[in-house]
Amino acid sequence: MKRIATLVAIIVVLLVGPVTGAALAAPRQPAPSAVAGALTLVLDELAPRVVTASGPTVLTVTGTLTNTGDETVTDIGVRLQRGQPLTSEGAVRDALEGGAPTDSIAPQFQELPDALDVGDRVPVRLTVPLSGAPESTLALAATGVYELLVNVNGVPGEGDRARLAAVRMLLPVVGLPDLDGADAVSTPPAAATPFSLLYPVVDVPRRLTTAPGEPVRLTDDTLADSFAPTGRLGGLVAALAEAAPAGSPVRTATCVVTDADLLQTAQAMSQGYVVPGADGSLVPGRGAEVAGAWLASFAEAARGMCVLALPFADADVVALTRGELETSAVGAVTAGRGLVADLLGTPVLPDTAWPADGVVDEAGLATYAEGGVRSLVLSADGLDLPAQAESAGTVPVATTGPATTAVVADPLVTLAAGGPISVATTVAGRGGAAAAAAAGGPLSGQDVLGTVAFRAVEDAPTGGPLVIAPPHRWNVDGVAARALLDGFGTLVDEGLLTARGLGSALATPTSTTERTLDYPIGAGAREVAPNAVAAIGPVLDDIGDLDSSVVDDELGVDPDDLFDPLVLGAVRPASAAWRGTPELATDAAAALADRVTELRGTVAVLEPPSPFSLGTSTSPLLLTVANGLPVTMRVRVEISSTSGLRVAPIPVVEVPPFGRRQIQASAEVQRSGVFTVDATVRTIDGGLLGAPSRLQVRSTAYGTITLWLTGTAGVLLVVLAARRILRRIRSEPGRNTPRPPRPGSPETIPDTAETALPADLRGPPPTSTPPPAPEDRTLPAPPRPLPASNGPIPAGPTTGRNRPGPSGPSGPAGPPVRRPDVPGHVPVPPGTGAPLQGRPPLRPPGAR
Structure with a gap:
């Protein structure tokens, strides 16, 4: 099996040739972020950055080695090795991509004394002579640009010794100190290469849209x-102020590039701002003081320099144009120039723009032209240049619009400044990927310096200045920027470079042949996500709808102070910072939409603390409309009607800035009960502002239907009662004739007391008198007891036996006398001889 594998490998090498052999020595593959047994090497310093005849004789590299794997690493060795001088652009590209061989000179490893446990770190310092024996030095014998590799080997756990970490970089050598033999030092070029440097001071957009009077809000406190x-x-x-002082060649060649959104953010932060806290609530930011100091120092450092303004928020004009937002793109371009000039207090390059990635299509070029742009900084990859043409100079651009020129930036330098391109090899399935020094940190500008030195020494452009245009957000800190500017100063001192301002380069065309635009396919793939750009349109519509209801009066702020920042800030989701990162662009678009919705939501009907009570069928509803914006708003308030409750239309109302307005709505209820309705506030154009407020209305009044039903029932009741009375009247015939006495009435009861007496004792028949009232007919009651004396009976009432007869002196007999004071008394007609109770009856004379 081993023999077959060996035979296959030999055949592959013979068929492909020596180029494949070099590729096998350093295959290109991504660097694993965390591999078992891997080490991470971070370099802090490289001295010197440019080797010169008058400089140090040794090369010193310092850094930190950390065990980021999960195994203890022993037998660690570090060495600095190099490849052959790079003599072609292809070789430089291979070196930047990690594909060039770096084992031409490989001194012995310098062993670290101790093992490195998981998570431990150890400082690394290598000092290697520049010339001498290859076993212990870099053995430099000629000038040129070399690729260096800091190689770390070790034994992870129980494994075999392998490369566990590596960092590669370019080293420009323009002279050798103390070199034996004068012919070893190359003669400087006959003419120094003019160069222009674009120096970006740019960051990703972090500010969220706010209204005047609100605290400035940032996405984070970075x-x-x-x-x-x-x-x-x-x-x-700080590096710009220190390494490019006034009057220096480097300052002349440098053009500061910045973004108005960043400067505005710093100015606003200096007045106080808020950021989301750990729990999501807004907390005060901690950078107010440093933001103000930074803006002041930036304005001081850039005063009198060449300044190039990016579109506001570094908006991707091509993406906005493709999303049919040309007006927003033009506004970003024009506003960017004016704001940068005002905030830095220095003029900016007029009519000049630098598109994202240095490329633009024809539609984007038309948008730039509408924004007053007549000069562009374009990459050579963005123009249709012949293969033999120099990748430098100022050329006219073929366009149907106004005449436009383009200064050509070197794409090789841009590639060198773009960060880690790829990596070297991984040994035995473990770590060992070679990271580029441009990955960030103090050495992140070293590849740019090496590439510029290569152009100046080996492949100097003849058509125009060498324009150094790193990405808008190049991964360079202050230490790396200072070293880069110092390195350019060294190349100027060595006669390889000469300063040429960007404005001067734009004013001096090097060709009269028009070049057409060439928008690369890769650039189109890196554009801001289309869905993020599409989300900007509805937000702009919401802002315009809000603007339609603003009253331009003396109250509050100027409406332009509110709406101009809103419209301008709407391009932040289309910032070139999100190229290649669609998820970040989508998040930015969502944050913008949420903030505008939140601002519109500050105009709404306040929900009352308790339900409305209506006592009549046409009671009014008192509503309060709140305005959280700093301008007077003319709005329409609408209350939805429901079954049983109808609300009349409400006239347009004006609400003062940051104020409230109470309005009255006429409501008509058609029945009693509890109703739930929604109250909404809309702009004059009909757009919904705040969220609908839920209102509860409780009615105890009778509505129209209820009253109608009640009246109908009353009329019906009266009709039915009258009908019944009439029927009763009609059913009683002869109601005017005397009615016969009812059985058991006093008229039908015989006078038993009178008939029981003898005829001679009976009185005269009763006179015709009306019968007593029913209430006088009472049952007979026992008579009152008489006194016990047997004397003569005193005169009493004219009743019974003691009443004189009809011929007595007392006169004729009268009607029976009723004794109402005697319970149960029954009147006796005169002449009735009823015996007295309580004593024996009188005997006639002679009776025993």
Whole structure:
């Protein structure tokens, strides 16, 4: 089996040739972020950055080695090795991509004394002579640009010795100190190469849309650290002031590139701002002081320099144009120039733009032209240049619009400044990937310096200046920027470079042949995500709808102070910072939409603390409309009707800035009960502002239907009662004739007391008198007891036996006398001889 594998490998080498052999020595593959047994090497310093005849004789590299794997590493050795001088652009590209061989000179390893446990770190310092024996030095014998490799080997756990970490970089050698033999030092070129440097001071957009009067809101507090003197942005400004002082060639060649959104954010932060806290609530930011100091130092460092303004928020004009947002793109371009000039207090390059990635299509070029742009900084990859043409100079651009020129930036230098391109090999399935020094940190500008030196020494452009255009957000901190500017100064001192300002380069065309635009396919794939750009349109519609209801009066702020920042800030989701990262662009678009919705939501009907009570069928509803914006708003308030409750339309109402307005709505209820309705506030154009407010209405009044039903029932009741009475009247015939006495009435009861007496004792028949009332007919009651004396009976009432007869002196007999004071008394007609109770009856004379 081994023989077959060996035979196959030999055949592959013979068929492909020696180029494949070099590729096998360093295959290109991604670097694993964390591999078992891997070590991580971070370099802090390389001295010298440019080897010169008058410089040090040794090369010193310092850094830190950390065990980021899961095994203890023993038998660790570190060495500095190099490859052959790079003599072609292809060789430089291979070196930047990690594909060039670096084992031409490989001195012995310098062993570290101790093992490295998981998570431990150890400082690394290598000092290697530049010339001498290859076993212990770099053995440099000629000038040129070399690729260096810091190689770390070790034994992870129980495995075999392998490369566990590596960092590669370019080293420009323009002279050798103390070199035996004068012919070893190359003669400087006959003419120095003019160069222009674009120096970006740019960051990703972090500010969220706010209204005047609101605290400035940021997505995070990263800028508080970045603006500090030790931070990235603070270091870039400090390096510019220190390494490019006034009057220096480097300052002449440097053009500062910045973004108005970043400067505005720093200015706003200096007045106080808020950021989301750990629990999601807004907390005060901690960078107010450093933000103000950074902006002041930046304005001081850039005063009198060449300044190039990016579109506001570094908006991707091509993506906005493709999303049919040309107006927003033009506004970003024009506003960017004016704001940068105002905030830095220095003029900016007029009519000049630098598109994202240095490329633009024809539609984007038309948008730039509409924004007043007549000069562009374009990559050579963005123009249709012949293969033999120099990748430098200022050329006219073929366009149907206004005449436009383009200064050509070197794409090889841009590639060198773009960060880690790829990596070297991984040994035995473990770590060992070679990271580029451009991955960040103090050595992140070393590849740019090496590439510029290669252009100046080996492949100097003849058509125009060498334009160094790193990415807008190049991964360089203050230390790396200072070293890069110092390195350019060294190349100027060595006669390899000469300063040429960007404005001068734009004003001096090197060709009269028009070049057409060439928008690379890869650039189109890296554009801002289309869904993020598409989300900007509805937000702009919401802002315009809000603007339609603003009253331009003396109250509050100027409406332009509110809406101009809103419209301008709407391009942040289309920032070139999100190229290649669609998820970040989508998040930015969602954050923008949420903030505008939140601002619109500050105009709404306040929900009352308790339900409305209506006592009548046409009671009014008192509503309160709140306005959280700093301008007077003219709005429409609508209350939805429901079954049983109808609300009349409400006239347009004006609400003062940051104020409230109470309005009255006429409501008509058609029945009693509890109703739930929604109250909404809309703009004059009909757009919904705040969220609908839920209102509860409790009615105890009778509505129209209820009253109608009640009245109908009352009328019906009266009709039915009258009908019944009439029927009763009609059913009683002869109701005017005397009615016969009812059985048992006093008229039908015989007077037993009278008939029981003898005829001679009976009185005269009763006179015709009306019968007593029913209430006088009472049952007979026992008579009152008489006194016990047998004397003469005193005169009493004219009743019974003691009443004189009809011929007596007392006169004729009268009607029976009723004794109402005697219970149960029954009147006796005169002449009735009823015996007295309580004593024996009188005997006639002679009776025994």
